[in-house]
Amino acid sequence: MERRSFVKFTAAAGASLMLHPFTSIAAGSATKLKLALVGTGVRGTGLWGKQIVSEFKDACEFVGLSDINPGRLAYAKEFMGVSCPTFVNVDEMLKQIKADYIIVTTVDATHDEIIVKALNAGFNVITEKPMTTDEDKCRKILEAEKKSGKKVIVAFNYRHSVHAMQLKELLAANRVGKITSVDFNWYLNVHHGADYFRRWHGRMNKGGSLWVHKATHHFDLLNWWLNSEPVEVSAYGSLDHYGKNNEFRGTKCRGCEHKPKCKFYWDITANKHNVNLYVNNEQHDGYIRDGCVWSNDIDIYDKMSAQIIYANGVTVNYSLTTYSPYEGWQIAFNGMKGRIETWEDIPYLQKTKMDESKRHAIEMSNADDAIAGEANEILAWDNFGKDFEVYTTAKIRGGHGGGDIRMQRRMFTNTNDNPHHVMAGTREGAMSILIGIAARKSIQLKRPVKISELTDLVPMANRF
Incomplete structure (x- = not known):
């Protein structure tokens, strides 16, 4: 079958066809947006941390970082290159800081707790997907947003x-x-x-x-x-x-006796950032980043x-x-x-x-x-x-x-660009x-x- 034609149809050109009202969270602001991050894992410190610091430094500034792991929190502050205060207790952060948006990048099952607390404390929220993990937690978020009058943006990138x-x-x-x-x-x-x-x-x-x-x-x-x-x-x-579908298993890849025969062996130590973020801080919360894919707990x-x-x-x-x-x-x-x-x-x-x-x-x-x-x-x-x-x-x-x-540009630059909602x-x-x-x-x-x-x-x- 012959291909009839190749049509150049770029989203950049097509976006102008259908613009809808949207107010960037940076629109009309005479000062930098004040942001606080909860959850300093790889996604938080990367896309929602270092990238914002480097790409939107003229529009945004961090006023707080929070994580239950103090070691990871200290490394995150250094990695992101910020000078804001840090908190192992998110309640303390919400009491002490003044921010325009709280960014939530924690374990999915904890999103609802942090989102609801932030809304109740008078903050707007940006949350990583998924918004939460069950219908009851979902209902709590919807009710809190309505009651607070604040806004939750879900980051569907x-x-x-x-x-x-x-x-x-x-x-x-x-x-x-x-x-x-x-x-x-x-x-x-x-x-x-x-x-x-x-x-x-x-x-x-x-x-x-x-x-x-x-x-x-x-x-x-x-x-x-x-x-x-x-x-x-x-x-x-x-x-x-x-999970259970294998004849052997360990606890983590590092030091595992099954390394020679396991095709799923992964060397976390080959990446310095992963070592600094996770391996060096396991003692604080017990989280193993290179856990066994054959664990019976899966x-x-x-x-x-x-x-x-x-x-x-x-x-x-x-x-x-x-x-x-x-x-x-x-x-x-x-x-x-x-x-x-x-x-x-x-x-x-x-x-x-x-x-x-x-x-x-x-x-x-x-x-x-x-x-x-x-x-x-x-x-x-x-x-x-x-x-x-x-x-x-x-x-x-x-x-x-x-x-x-592109999602972050719509959030953090003074634009009302919202093609197709x-x-x-x-x-x-x-x-x-x-x-x-x-x-x-x-x-x-x-x-x-x-x-x-x-x-x-x-x-x-x-x-x-």
């Missing part, structure tokens, strides 16, 4: 990627008519995927499972792309690969699939694999007039190859440049058409396809995690779970 925005524009323009169904498959490779099982994410009571911690990214993209909200979820999941799923029914009638078939030889995703939207397909990092669809062991580190970098010789493609077929169109845009080297830095709040945060929570419950109860069983929010057929 993937929305802001150039590729995601381009796809949103095509769907919003009804390129293939009304969407009726979606097939969405996400693959984590044996390097990045395994890492979730080394960390606290492998415990249900910490991260709510990858249905919530990881898939909230994917569910939020679906909600945003479809401009609708879920009403029912049927799911299947099991733990077939990691109780989350590593194989997941779900069917999601939306209020606008769309049916989504979704899957998440955590032990694939490559990492990437594929999605297809079936419409009344045709079909749209796209993907990222599928080796047999890409022109270049990448070392899978290094992929995640590159993706999580702060770079914002296009990768020479590469592009993301979106294919659109028309029913009864003889061929198809290919829409292309630059493939960005940085974190989440350039979504990280890309900025997210608590409703968006709730509707993404509720899909994962419903999936979890569907597996446990062995039946479909309606979103109305979890919240009094009424799913909207058309969000905007």
Whole structure:
């Protein structure tokens, strides 16, 4: 089949087509935004720490850092290059500082406690995804935000990627008519995927499972792309690969007797930042960053699939694999007039190859440049058409396809740029995690779970 045409359709140009009111948190401020960070792990000190200090130093300043681990807290202050006070007790920080926003990057299951405390103390909040891990905690956040009159921004960075925005524009323009169904498959490779099982994410009571911690990214993209909200979820999941599914196991990779025969051995000491952040501070809280992927304490799923029914009638078939030889995703939207397909990092669809062991580190970098010789493609077929169109845009080297830095620019620069309502709040945060929570419950109860069983929010057929 011949490709009919390659259409340059960049998100930068398309954004001007549909701007909606949005006030940047930096808009109209004569002084620097005062920020305080709770949770000084790798995400907190990186994207929400050092990157803000380096990229937005003229707009923002840190007035406080908090973490339960005093050693990690001291290193974070040095690594970020800030001079603000530090607190091992978040209550003390909230009492003593004056800030415009509290940034929450702690263990997922603690987000609600910190968000609610911050709101009740009169602070606005920026929280990492997922907003929280169960429906009761979600309700508490929604109630606290409403009562306080303050604002919670949920950091759905993937929305802001150039590729995601381009796809949103095509769907919003009804390129293939009304969407009726979606097939969405996400693959984590044996390097990045395994890492979730080394960390606290492998415990249900910490991260709510990858249905919530990881898939909230994917569910939020679906909600945003479809401009609708879920009403029912049927799911299947099991733990077939990691955890108890091995004949040997240790406590941590360092010093493990099984190193010679374990393909999942990971040398944390090869990275100085990880050593300074985690290894040197284990004595304070007992957190082991290079835990064994075969631990019997792992109780989350590593194989997941779900069917999601939306209020606008769309049916989504979704899957998440955590032990694939490559990492990437594929999605297809079936419409009344045709079909749209796209993907990222599928080796047999890409022109270049990448070392899978290094992929995640590159993706999580702060770079914002296009990768020479590469592009993301979106294919659109028309029913009864003889061929198809290919829409292309630059493939960005940085974190989440350039979504990280673009999200922060919208937050921390004086702009009202909000194409297609890309900025997210608590409703968006709730509707993404509720899909994962419903999936979890569907597996446990062995039946479909309606979103109305979890919240009094009424799913909207058309969000905007």
